[in-house]
Structure formats: structure tokens, C-alpha cells
């Protein structure tokens with residue numbers, strides 16, 4: 367597990383792009399649950415910092431593919447899976463496991 371950011375840096379219903387071990391990770395806070403996903407759409411590589419998050423899914427701003435934040439799956443296009451990473455909170459610290 368590696369420190370990615372502080373919880374206080376990712377507002378509720380907000381996002382933050384961080385660099386962890388040279389990878390761009392997008393952190394998303396939904397009511398205190400923090401998700402960590404690759405900041406790169408598996409379809410054609412669009413960054414996801416400007417993506418809309420709704421109902422537990424993130425919608426890529428380029429072509430609108432929707433990925434489940436929990437497992438990265440895209441129901442409409444199952445051949446594309448967004449990389450997701452386990453998250454742990456330790457006080458105000460967000461820890462991610464890049465595997």
C-alpha cells in the first residue's frame with residue numbers, strides 16, 4: 367500500500383489526480399468511500415479527470431463508456447475494463463495498492 371493523498375484533499379463527490387509510482391491515478395470520493403482507478407480510459411486512453419461520476423459509475427468524457435467504480439467493468443462494452451485499485455483509509459491518509 368502506498369500513500370496517494372490525504373482524504374481532506376479529495377472533497378465529497380470530488381476527484382483528484384495523483385501520481386503514485388509513476389502512474390496517474392484518479393481518486394474519487396463518494397460520501398467517504400474513496401475509489402482509485404487508472405486515469406486512462408481503456409477504450410482510447412482519454413484521461414478521466416473531467417469524467418462524470420454518477421450511481422457508482424464513471425463516464426468517460428470522450429465517448430461516454432461507463433465503468434463501474436468497484437470493478438472497472440463496462441456493461442455495454444465488456445471487452446474494456448478500467449483498472450481499479452484497492453484503497454484503505456488510515457486516518458486522513460488514502461493508501462492505494464497498485465499490485
Ligand code: FES
Pocket residue numbers: 407408409410411412426427428429430431
Ligand atoms: S476513450 Fe473513453 S470511451 Fe472512448
